[in-house]
Amino acid sequence: MPAKKPFITQYDLATRLGVGQKTVSRALAGEPRVGAELRARILEAAKKFGYRPNQSARSVKSRRFDRVLFLQLVEVADSHIDSGITDGISDGLAEIGRSLVIERLVVPDFLAGGPAPRGLQEMMVDGVLVHGNLDPSAQIEVMLASSGLPVVWVNRVLDHDAAYPDDHGGGRLMVERLVGVGHRRIAWFDGMLGFYPAVELHYSRIQRHAGYLAAMSAAGLAPQTLSPLKDPGQDGQFEWLLSHLRNLPERKRPTAIACYGSYEALTVLHAAGRLNLSIPDDLSLILAHHESLVAGIRLEVAQVPSEAMGRAAAALLGRRLANTRRTQSVIVPYRVLSGSSVQSPTT
Numbered sequence: 519m520p521a522k523k524p525f526i527t528q529y530d531l532a533t534r535l536g537v538g539q540k541t542v543s544r545a546l547a548g549e550p551r552v553g554a555e556l557r558a559r560i561l562e563a564a565k566k567f568g569y570r571p572n573q574s575a576r577s578v579k580s581r582r583f584d585r586v587l588f589l590q591l592v593e594v595a596d597s598h599i600d601s602g603i604t605d606g607i608s609d610g611l612a613e614i615g616r617s618l619v620i621e622r623l624v625v626p627d628f629l630a631g632g633p634a635p636r637g638l639q640e641m642m643v644d645g646v647l648v649h650g651n652l653d654p655s656a657q658i659e660v661m662l663a664s665s666g667l668p669v670v671w672v673n674r675v676l677d678h679d680a681a682y683p684d685d686h687g688g689g690r691l692m693v694e695r696l697v698g699v700g701h702r703r704i705a706w707f708d709g710m711l712g713f714y715p716a717v718e719l720h721y722s723r724i725q726r727h728a729g730y731l732a733a734m735s736a737a738g739l740a741p742q743t744l745s746p747l748k749d750p751g752q753d754g755q756f757e758w759l760l761s762h763l764r765n766l767p768e769r770k771r772p773t774a775i776a777c778y779g780s781y782e783a784l785t786v787l788h789a790a791g792r793l794n795l796s797i798p799d800d801l802s803l804i805l806a807h808h809e810s811l812v813a814g815i816r817l818e819v820a821q822v823p824s825e826a827m828g829r830a831a832a833a834l835l836g837r838r839l840a841n842t843r844r845t846q847s848v849i850v851p852y853r854v855l856s857g858s859s860v861q862s863p864t865t
Contacts, residue, residue, distance in 0.1 A: 519646060525544040526569045535563055545794045558657040567851050583644055585815040586611055586835060587637035590622045591650030591658065599649055603672060606828020607647060614836040619643060625650070629657055638665050645835050648844040649673055650719050668838035670845075675721055679838070680847040681830035685806075688820045688852035689729025692804045695818070695854055697737050700862045701802060704741040705772035706730045707782045709755035712745035716735050726778055726806055755782075760789040773863040774802035787815070801861040818857035 528546070532539040537556070545552040545560040546569075552560070563569075588607055590599055608618050621635045628634070637643050638661065645668040648654075653674070662669050671680040689706075696704050708723055716724060728744065734741040746758045763771060777783040783805040787797060795801045803817060810819040830848040837845050 520599065521756055522602055528569070528709055531560065531563055532688060535559060537804075556620065564676055567669045581857045583642050584616050584645045585619050586616050586832075587646045588618055588620045589635055589637070589646055590620065591623055591625050591654060593651070594623055595622075595624050600808055600822070602824030603649065603828040606825035606830075607643055607672070607832050608828075609846070610829035610832025610836075611826075613667040614832070614839075616644065616836075616839075625655070625658065628661075629655060634661055638662075638667075641665070641667075643667065643671070645834065645839055646834055647649040647672055647831050648743065652718075657818045659819060670831050670838065672827060672836040676847055678844045679834065681827050681834055681850060682847070683722070683823050683827055684849045684851045685725035686729040687733070688806050688822070689726035689731075689776070690733040691729075691852050692806070692820045693730055695735065695804060695820070695860065696774045696776065696802060697739070697862060698732075699802075701774040702739055702863075703770070703774070704734065705744050706757070706777075707744040707759065707775050707786060708778040709745060709750075709758075709782060709785065711743065712747045715751050721796070722806075732774060740769050741851035744775070756785050759785055760792055763793060768865075772801070773865065774804070774860070777803070777805035779805060780807050783812060783817060798859050798861040799864065802861060802863070806852070810857045814859045816858075818860040819855040820849045820852045822854060826850045 529539050530541045533540045535542070537560070541552060541556070542560055545557040546564065590602065592598075604620070611618050619637055621637055623635050624632070629808075631641070638646070643649075644661065646665065647670050648662065649672040650658075650834060651673075668770060669679065671682075673681050673682050674680050684841050693704060708727060708729060711723060711727060731741050744759065744762060746755065750758045783803060786801075786803055790797055790801050790803075797803050804824055805812070805817060805819055807817075807819045808822045808824045810816055810821075812819075826848045830850055832850060834845045
């Protein structure tokens with residue numbers, strides 16, 4: 519195994535060239551006080567001997583690390599966020615010359631006395647992007663504020679310093695797509711709306727449903743929200759939906775169902791199969807999801823703009839890092855991705 523090349527410092531370069539260390543430092547920084555000929559000699563020697571600047575020392579001195587912490591707040595250790603958000607953040611930060619550091623904070627552990635994220639303890643980042651599914655506790659807010667770093671939230675509804683999807687528009691978009699091909703009996707399925715306290719629901723469930731209701735009203739149609747009023751227990755949503763659809767007279771059965779997300783859409787597919795309803799011949803199906811391929815099936819989707827939201831959050835933080843005190847939040851729109859689960863009704 520070849521010997522490892524020794525680390526070359528500015529002092530080593532100065533000794534080899536017979537100049538002062540400050541002269542080497544000025545030449546490497548491009549300062550005009552160093553003559554062109556001497557600067558060329560120093561730069562050539564630096565290249566020849568493999569000199570690399572001490573980025574850590576430079577960062578500590580300048581208080582700029584060119585790194586951003588993406589803090590993922592989770593309720594349990596095995597929960598995960600949409601990878602599209604992380605991809606968008608990474609790409610957006612690269613555009614402003616910064617790299618990404620990711621940490622996951624299990625909130626119950628932290629509230630029980632666990633340590634703060636390492637990135638906030640060591641203060642070796644320039645700013646923080648935060649994602650969480652529920653509004654944070656006061657302890658989380660205090661932890662972030664006490665860091666003194668710029669903070670931008672991802673997927674949280676705030677007036678400033680946040681990027682989040684237009685979930686109301688997403689619900690509306692699904693109805694408009696179905697109305698556009700002739701559907702009149704359009705149901706909304708979310709297995710949690712009927713019995714979960716609103717304060718415990720992610721805002722997107724409420725907003726997408728509100729968009730559905732608004733679009734149905736605008737089209738002069740009667741809404742039909744499918745959701746059990748009592749907790750059906752684990753895997754009970756399928757049995758509840760199956761029973762509900764089976765007991766509806768055919769003239770009242772929806773010809774299309776819009777779903778909150780992929781879990782609900784798979785439940786509809788399963789129930790339709792048991793009832794011998796063909797998708798989309800007998801029942802059209804559309805859902806909110808980050809991609810149209812769900813469990814290997816190409817479905818019609820109102821695309822949750824995960825990647826675009828991540829990019830928007832990175833851009834907002836970039837503005838904060840450029841000494842902007844607060845930035846207006848960005849609401850990211852949905853768009854329809856075509857699939858094979860929507861067509862005009864036959865009845």
